[in-house]
Amino acid sequence: MTALGFLYPGYSAEDDYPRIEQLLGSDIRLAVVHTDIGEDAHRVDALLEMGSADRLAAGVEEIRLAGAEALVWACTSASFVFGWEGAHEQVRALARTAGIPASSTSFAFAHAVRELGVRRVAIGATYPEDVAALFAAFLKAAGVEVVATRGSGIITAAEVGTWGRAEVTALARTADHPEAEAILLPDTALHTAAYVRDLESDLGKPVLTANQVTVWEALRLAARRVNAPALGTLFTKEPLVQAHG
Template identity: 80%
Template sequence: MTALGFLYPGHSAEDDYQRMEHLLGSDIRLDVIHTDIGEDAHRVDALLEMGSPDRLAAGVEELRLCGAEAVVWACTSGSFVYGWEGAHDQVRDLARAAGMPASSTSFAFVHAVRELGVRRVAIGATYPADVAELFAEFLGAAGVEVTGVRGAGIVTAAEVGEWTEEDVRALAQESDAPEAEALLLPDTALHTVSHIEKLESQLEKPVLTANQVTVWEALRLTTRKVNAPSLGTLFTKQPLTQA
């Protein structure tokens, strides 16, 4: 049994992890611990507080008791808002507090893009435009070329959690660009796991979504490779790099 731990802010789309656990097989367990988000706002000051060391450390003991082998901070905006170096510091602090390998959803996107061997990506974010641009800057620091950024202007994770499949597909279609080799949907509050196959068929390219890459990153940290076609190209492609 491989036990994977996730620190998930609040309650929005955590049922995506239940779906993924079912799809991955009986020997992989996904343990989701909810962290206190403070103010639910896609605003820089609120996001910095959401991802603060004290808030993340509060969930670590419960993960250890679950027997988790690795932990991922399952929040994109609450990691990239710290910038490239600051996000590294956040992950190092989390690993030290947890006593196990650690990462975040922001780095999961970087590693997943490298795994697919793509260089140019489009971003379809639920966030306000200024926050979405910070994600583009984070990817740029990793050497990923962003062809375009669309911010939907949604302020709270609670509202994002209510989005329908139609909403998700519309965001994907509006955000894609012909020159992009993959589309990224970076909000862990967004339900996407049930839609990835349809999105990839619709756009005819890989689609990386926040909860999808978060689980893939935890598997990467434990050196597990799982073939799960319903979770998209990322879960079926043979590895190209060791990120």
């Protein structure tokens, strides 16, 4: 049995995690601990507070008690908003506090793109345009070429959590770009676990979604690989490189 820990901001699409655990069909247990997010807003000041060290540290003891072998801050916006170096410091602090390897969803996207062996991506974000642009800048710092970025102007995670298959499919289709080798949907408040395979079939290319890559990143940190076709190309490929960081 491998236990993996996730600090999840508030309550929006956390039911993706038991769904993913079921789809993994292995001896993997996903322990989700909810953090206090403060103000629910896709605004830079609110996101910096949401991802502050004190708010994250408050959930670490529960992760430790769950026996987790790795920990991921299951939030994209409240990690990339700190910038490349700041996001690194955020996960270093988490690792020190928890005493286990740690990462965040932002780094999960960077590592997953590398795993797929693609260079050019398109972003379909639920966020306002200015916040979506910060994610594009984060990926560029990771050496990823972003050929298109589309924001949706949604302010709260609570609203994003109400989106279903139709809205997620429309977001992915709108985000697609002829030069993009993969589509990225970067919001853990967005329900996507049930749709990844259909999205890839519809678009004809890999689709990386926030909760999907978050779980994959935790498995990577724990040196576990699970073949789970229902979770898309990322969970069916043999490793191209050993990603660190």
